[in-house]
Amino acid sequence: MLAYGGTVLFANREWVAVPKLTEARSQLRRDQIVQAARRCFVRNGMERTSVAEITAESGLSAGSIYAHYSSKAEIVLAVVQDVMDRRAAILAEYASRAQPPSPAQVIVHLAAATDRDEARVALQAWGEATTDPAIHDVVVAMIDRIRGLFRASCEQWLVSAKDYAPSEAGPRAARLADQLVAAYQAHLVRAALGAPDAIDHAAIEAIS
Numbered sequence: 001m002l003a004y005g006g007t008v009l010f011a012n013r014e015w016v017a018v019p020k021l022t023e024a025r026s027q028l029r030r031d032q033i034v035q036a037a038r039r040c041f042v043r044n045g046m047e048r049t050s051v052a053e054i055t056a057e058s059g060l061s062a063g064s065i066y067a068h069y070s071s072k073a074e075i076v077l078a079v080v081q082d083v084m085d086r087r088a089a090i091l092a093e094y095a096s097r098a099q100p101p102s103p104a105q106v107i108v109h110l111a112a113a114t115d116r117d118e119a120r121v122a123l124q125a126w127g128e129a130t131t132d133p134a135i136h137d138v139v140v141a142m143i144d145r146i147r148g149l150f151r152a153s154c155e156q157w158l159v160s161a162k163d164y165a166p167s168e169a170g171p172r173a174a175r176l177a178d179q180l181v182a183a184y185q186a187h188l189v190r191a192a193l194g195a196p197d198a199i200d201h202a203a204i205e206a207i208s
Helices: 023-044 051-058 062-068 072-095 103-112 116-129 133-161 166-192 201-207
Strands: 008-011 014-017
Touching: 023 051, 023 062, 023 072, 023 116, 051 062, 051 072, 072 103, 072 116, 072 133, 103 133, 103 166, 103 201, 116 133, 116 166, 133 166, 166 201
Parallel strands: none
Antiparallel strands: 008 014
16 A cells, blocks of 8 residues: 555555655655656657656656656646746746847847757647647647747837837737747747757847
8 A cells, every 4th residue: 555745655564654745845846756757758758758757767656756746647737837937937037137138139048048858848748739638728828928928028128229109019019929939939849859050040130
């Protein structure tokens, strides 16, 4: 018999008390599992990775894995959310600087901060999003979130650097944001496939 986190384990015919993990410790374990799964997905793909492989990669027990995630589907969802959240955090931090960066600077910064492994996971997530409703919702929500961050950054840049009136900057920023999303998605494809220079500087400069 196996239980975890404040219950008991039955091992060698004896009940053994298991200390309950603090929330901080539980979060560390979840992060450990997510990063292990991410490495497995990069090597083998989401579809071909088993929970047993994630368990071995993490160095944790099967009981620990299932104490935090009830299924592989939950782990996949957590990995996708983690990768998307990291992209949004980098974009939000850079775009919120006192001197608004140009659209080209924003996309180059975000692209440079994305490694090939993250690009490969992102590409797999898009594929899974076409058939998995839960992943679809996460991916669509995150694309909308990134588009919103692009738009806000572009709007600030248009007003401060290009002397647009706020009422005129909004529509222009919305169009630029759509272009930036497309450019970043193109970058992820190139990076995932190992293009020598995944950043298409000419295309990015043309956006501004």
